[in-house]
Amino acid sequence: MDRASAWVLNFDADEELARPAGYTPRAAVAGRAPELAVRVSALLRPGDVVLSPELPSPLVPPAPPGTPLVGRAWCPTPRALRLLGRAGVALAEAPPLDVLRRVNHRRFCADLGQTLPGARYVASLAELEAAIAEPTPTGHWLLKRPFGFAGRGRRRVARGALLPDARPWAVASLDPASPDSGLQVEPWVERRGDFSLHGHVARGGAVRLGDPCIQRCDANGAYLGAALADEGDLGDGERRGLVEAALEAGQALAGAGYFGPFGIDAFRWEDERGALRWNPRCEINARYTMAWAIGMGSARPDLE
Structure with a gap:
């Protein structure tokens, strides 16, 4: 027992x-x-x-x-x-604090490869202004600070120059004196379904995954609830991409010295032509998550 x-x-x-x-x-x-x-x-x-x-x-x-x-x-x-x-x-x-900070920092997720068109991680105001000058499906960009949860540490901005209400927030986020300066910049898109997949990284590096979950989130991305995804909730390509992204994340976490529970978030979105597209990894959470126990079910490698 x-x-x-x-x-x-x-x-x-x-x-x-x-x-x-x-x-x-x-x-x-x-x-x-x-x-x-x-x-x-x-x-x-x-x-x-x-x-x-x-x-x-x-x-x-x-x-x-x-x-x-x-x-x-x-x-x-x-x-x-x-x-x-x-x-x-x-x-x-x-895991030690320096590992926790590294793997939960948004740059860690970004370094595995961007998953939305035009997305990038920026370290200066010039890079930020160049990024948000590009077109997006909705005419808006989403800026994310290195650490955040439940929709915090985010700012939606219109394409083009930063408006006065957003500039101080962006400048503070890009303070070169801070070891955690930087912003994840990605297009604001119309989501058509939120999902997650959870797992566990063993001390020796083995990655074990649970089952995909369908999630309910508010307009700011804050979690409202989750349930196991039914067979028809995900297309074959979506499910395969989600599993591949979770395995890749788990292996990267192990390589960084992390062990313990983790989860990735994903979503389906609609482009400017009305076509549905798939983002298999928008966040990596190297910790427990609100839906972790739902997705893992009776499997509890964290207690072994």
Whole structure:
């Protein structure tokens, strides 16, 4: 039988990875923790407990007193590890902070190859202005900071020169004094279906995948819910491309020294001629995700 786990569900991990020194969660993020924790209750097994100031009570019946627990986190950031350490919980092995920052940085995903026409990762204002001067299917571009989740750290801009309301945000994102400066620039497209595929990278580098999920997201890309994709939800080429992209991502994660849960997001989109096209990888999340337990089903290589 698997040992029970003590969890830190630090849904704000991407914000901590962006600025790990002295990080403190924002009140708005902490306030949503109970609601989000209920959505990922499938991660938890009988006997598991949740350790977090934002989640004062276990979401499942706790283990009997004296039962040894294994410490696990949504993402093993320094704050999560401190919470588990203060609770006296034996920690599961986890990748170091520098690896977590590297593989969750959007440049890592970009370096595997851009997947939308005209998309690029830029490091200067001149590169950004040249990128957004190009045409797009909708006349708009989407700018993404290196770390972000639930639609945060993004800005939609019209094709052409940056307007005054967007320029300060872009300049701050491209600060050459920051080690994490840069922006992922991609065309804003009309999505016609959101999907994900989840997996696990073993300590030795083996990649194990779950089953594709169909996701519901709001207009800003924030997660609303997910279910396993039915056979007809994905075309043969889409499913094959999604699996290939997930395997490629998993192998790249292993090569970077990462091990643990991961997921990639994908979507179907409509071009300017009305044709449906497929983006097999728009994000790599090197951590648990909201749909990870749904996609992995009864397979729990993370607990082995």
